Amino acid sequence: KAGVTQTPRYLIKTRGQQVTLSCSPISGHRSVSWYQQTPGQGLQFLFEYFSETQRNKGNFPGRFSGRQFSNSRSEMNVSTLELGDSALYLCASSLSIANTGELFFGEGSRLTVL
Amino acid sequence: SQQGEEDPQALSIQEGENATMNCSYKTSINNLQWYRQNSGRGLVHLILIRSNEREKHSGRLRVTLDTSKKSSSLLITASRAADTASYFCATDFEGAQKLVFGQGTRLTINP
Numbered sequence: 001k002a003g004v005t006q007t008p009r010y011l012i013k014t015r016g017q018q019v020t021l022s023c024s025p026i027s028g029h030r031s032v033s034w035y036q037q038t039p040g041q042g043l044q045f046l047f048e049y050f051s052e053t054q055r056n057k058g059n060f061p062g063r064f065s066g067r068q069f070s071n072s073r074s075e076m077n078v079s080t081l082e083l084g085d086s087a088l089y090l091c092a093s094s095l096s097i098a099n100t101g102e103l104f105f106g107e108g109s110r111l112t113v114l
Numbered sequence: 115s116q117q118g119e120e121d122p123q124a125l126s127i128q129e130g131e132n133a134t135m136n137c138s139y140k141t142s143i144n145n146l147q148w149y150r151q152n153s154g155r156g157l158v159h160l161i162l163i164r165s166n167e168r169e170k171h172s173g174r175l176r177v178t179l180d181t182s183k184k185s186s187s188l189l190i191t192a193s194r195a196a197d198t199a200s201y202f203c204a205t206d207f208e209g210a211q212k213l214v215f216g217q218g219t220r221l222t223i224n225p
Contacts, residue, residue: 004156035215042117043202043215056212090156099206099213102147105156 001026004093004106012112018079021109025072025093031055032074033098034066037088037108046089048098049074055097078111086113118146118203118216126222133190135219137203140184144206147213148177148188151200160188160201193223 005024013019025032034046045058049068066076072093078085088110092103118139127133137146145164149157161177163170163186169178176189190197200218207214 033213042217045212045214048212058212088154092157097211099144099211102159102162103149103157103204103213104159105149107156108154110154 004091004104006089006091006106006109008109009107010110010112012114013081014114015081015083017081018077019081019111020075020077021089021091021111023074023076023091023093023106025074025091026104029093029095029104030072031094031096031098032068032072033092033094033103034074034076035090035092036060037090038086043090046076050097081113083113086111117214118205120201120203120216120219122219123217124220124222126224127193128224129193129195131193133193133197133221133223135188135201135221136185137187137205137216138183138185139205139207142208143181144208146179146186146206147204148175148186149202149204149215151202151218153199157202190221193221195223195225197221198223 031050033048036044047057048055052068063079068074088108090108092105118137121136147162148160151157163179174191179186202218203216204213
């Protein structure tokens, strides 16, 4: 069974640009959660999508958005990038709603903003 | 903050010794999970313990939960070099509907 796949793995952007990250969950998993990981703030919850609906959202500005498609694949978008958006963005999938069971994480997308 | 707090932030031990990490939290939980992360990689689920459980085992791992003290511990017995990683507790706080991760404990196993 294939694991969670995140693309791209690494990317470099400049301030003001926008970026789209993709996450393909494990087959059959309906929930996709996104986390931002930085050395200073640790793992911060961005949002969770379940059956194409945003179920929960963390305390991030509106520049951070996401969506989930009918095949459960998810994308997150960050517009007007700032230096502080440099981070490892992790996607996790689960069979049911995220907080009730095991999360399966992808390897992450490492974003560097110059 | 609802975030679980982990202790210690860093731990360095010799191979073969036991490693204990602790996680404390402030509000009631539904469940608590432990994850491992190798440097710069994704997280790997280790154990989930529900609020009505007190102890769970998985191989060399033992997790305890004390809801009266609002704390959990992860014990790794007979440590190996491959156990070198960061370990995170993640809590499902009642009403939060999301998993909140602690800052993690960085464990180093010296050969």
